[in-house]
Amino acid sequence: MQRSPGTSVQTQIQLEVLPMRRRHIKGIMAIEQEVYPRPWSADLFLTEIAEPANRAYFVGRVHRQVVAYGGVLCFGDEGHITTIAVHPDWHRHKIGTRVIYELIAAAIEMDARAISLEVRVSNWAAQRLYGEFGFRPVGVRKNYYAEIKEDALIMWVDDVQSADYLDRIEDIIEAVPSGVRPLETLSQRSRA
Helix, strand or coil: CCCCCCCCCCCCCCEEEEECCHHHHHHHHHHHHHHCCCCCCHHHHHHHHCCCCCEEEEEEEECCEEEEEEEEEEECCEEEEEEEEECHHHCCCCHHHHHHHHHHHHHHHCCCCEEEEEEECCCHHHHHHHHHCCCEEEEEEEEEEHHHCEEEEEEEECCCCCHHHHHHHHHHHHCCCCCCCCCCCHHHHHHC
16 A cells, blocks of 8 residues: 555555454564564564463454554553554554554553553654553663664553543544444443
């Protein structure tokens, strides 16, 4: 889905977000190697998805093609987004927003009260997106991305179990295109 600068794509996509499985690894690795200078190994992903008690990993698919993925790890009342990526050809379709929503929802369901993540200090687009979800900078990990000699910004959001926060993320997800929006929001899932 390449586009030239200044053009927009008006086609409606249908994003399917589902738990990461072994069969998704090939598509994940293709994205991982494209977007990260130090990609995770397939074995690391397999190890992570083998621990469902305190981890949740998802893939986003369009036409059965993996276009995004992400994972969250929870210990006690703290969650940590371990990885998230959207294939560059699928940027600006709100797919990243949906994946973050699912990761936060999973952390909330695992009783997290706060969630953290790291992001490259130069990745302003990701920082803005995380900021929409209430993440704020709290520190820097020097040379975290050693292979590209870049620091990581540590971002954190508190009180994710609060009614105000739940309203915030519901408003965010309601604003994404219908083909990207989940069929059931977190609040609808918890009422069921």
